[in-house]
Amino acid sequence: MPKIVLQCLIAAACVGLLTACASDPIVNRSGVDPLVYKRDLSDCERYADEVRVAQKAGVGTLAGAAAGAVIGVIVGDTGRGAGVGAVQGATSGTVSGVRERRTVVRNCLRDRGYSVYN
Secondary structure, three states: OOHHHHHHHHHHHHHHHHHHHOOOOOEEOOOOOHHHHHHHHHHHHHHHOOOOHHHHHHHHHHHHHHHHHHHHHHHOOHHHHHHHHHHHHHHHHHHHHHHHHHHHHHHHHHHOOOEEOO
């Protein structure tokens, strides 16, 4: 595996992990029973589980590889172009899926009457 592709894969993994870690909603819990909030958050996270992050990453990988291969043909290195494009596409798809999951959780909590600040 070319060094640049490996570096891109590591960068993509780091972006995915950082994005996932920053996913907890900031909610005004004053006057809210902690057990009720925990149950509601758990319910909302189950709804968010319906977002297919891996599928979005897969589609991004294929689209990125195709676009990267085209650019690779132009610059004379199809394999490297496809590899870099695939990694970028996978990263973009993963980030998109994680963002969508976060949006589902936040909207669900809002629908249940919580004030969500982020």
